[in-house]
Amino acid sequence: MKQVFIKPAEGIYTSPYGMRSGSMHYGVDIANRSSNVPVHASAAGVINKAVGGCSNNGSIGNTCNGGYGNYVIVRHSINGKTYDTLYAHLQSISVSVGQTVNQGDKIGVMGNSGSSTGQHVHFEIYEKARVSQSEAVDPMPYLNGDKPTVSYHTYDGTWATITITQKANVFKNVGYEIIGQLEAGGKYKVYGQREYAADGTLFYNVGSGYVHHAYGTIANHHATVTSTINTYSSPNGAIKRQLAPGTYKVHAAKDGWYNLGAEWVKADQVLVTKN
Numbered sequence: 001m002k003q004v005f006i007k008p009a010e011g012i013y014t015s016p017y018g019m020r021s022g023s024m025h026y027g028v029d030i031a032n033r034s035s036n037v038p039v040h041a042s043a044a045g046v047i048n049k050a051v052g053g054c055s056n057n058g059s060i061g062n063t064c065n066g067g068y069g070n071y072v073i074v075r076h077s078i079n080g081k082t083y084d085t086l087y088a089h090l091q092s093i094s095v096s097v098g099q100t101v102n103q104g105d106k107i108g109v110m111g112n113s114g115s116s117t118g119q120h121v122h123f124e125i126y127e128k129a130r131v132s133q134s135e136a137v138d139p140m141p142y143l144n145g146d147k148p149t150v151s152y153h154t155y156d157g158t159w160a161t162i163t164i165t166q167k168a169n170v171f172k173n174v175g176y177e178i179i180g181q182l183e184a185g186g187k188y189k190v191y192g193q194r195e196y197a198a199d200g201t202l203f204y205n206v207g208s209g210y211v212h213h214a215y216g217t218i219a220n221h222h223a224t225v226t227s228t229i230n231t232y233s234s235p236n237g238a239i240k241r242q243l244a245p246g247t248y249k250v251h252a253a254k255d256g257w258y259n260l261g262a263e264w265v266k267a268d269q270v271l272v273t274k275n
Contacts (some may be wrong), residue, residue, distance in 0.1 A: 005142040011032030025135075043074070047095045048073040050095055051071050052070070054069040056070075058114050058115060062269065069112075070114070086126075086194065087107060091111025092109045094156070100245060103230060117164065123192070155253070156252060160189075161187055162216040164183065164216045166184050167184055167215075170182060171203070172209070188211075219274070220250050221249075221272050223270040224270060225248065225274050226245055229243050
């Protein structure tokens with residue numbers, strides 16, 4: 001298990017998620033009286049909004065940017081699911097829309113802008129793309145590491161799971177020499193795929209042998225990149241480019257590497273989940 005979201009700034013929690021003075025408080029507040037306290041991305045993602053223009057002399061009822069003051073929204077893709085995090089009342093903003101950030105990257109400075117009575121950051125989490133503030137959820141289970149509950153796959157040379165949809169023959173070699181059968185409903189690890197030389201029919205390697213592709217459905221593993229990493233032309237090959245944080249479908253596995261389509265990444269640099 002790995003904690004997906006981290007506390008976005010140093011300081012003490014001064015106000016929790018929930019009802020406060022007769023109205024709903026949709027996030028948690030973290031306060032710190034030090035100067036120039038950096039606010040960090042709670043998880044890797046892309047800057048969705050970076051809205052400034054507010055004075056750092058906030059007050060209760062101040063309506064600048066809807067009361068948020070200067071704020072940033074980061075959009076995250078984690079195991080194929082979208083999350084948004086929001087950071088409000090900033091003194092200044094250090095990022096721009098469309099910019100990719102790694103977990104822990106500085107996105108601004110803690111402040112007192114908008115509807116605020118002292119220096120702090122107001123932090124919200126959304127379990128989908130944010131539409132309205134009322135959709136925010138309690139951030140603390142995330143900041144405590146209790147959510148999301150994800151068990152990551154340990155590299156074993158597999159890259160997908162096949163679910164058998166009808167009784168299938170298992171072949172010792174691609175397309176010939178039957179050595180057994182698999183019953184419908186069974187799930188098996190996929191170690192590779194090969195084409196039958198005679199007609200190009202695809203077979204999957206399930207460890208004990210090969211199964212015709214038409215007798216099962218494939219669920220690819222997915223790899224989550226939490227910070228920018230290099231991709232390679234092949235395992236131990238030349239560097240191709242840098243890959244931004246996000247979640248990517250796995251297409252093959254070999255010698256401690258995963259293929260993400262047109263490029264390879266080191267298995268120990270990604271977090272992989274099985275569907």
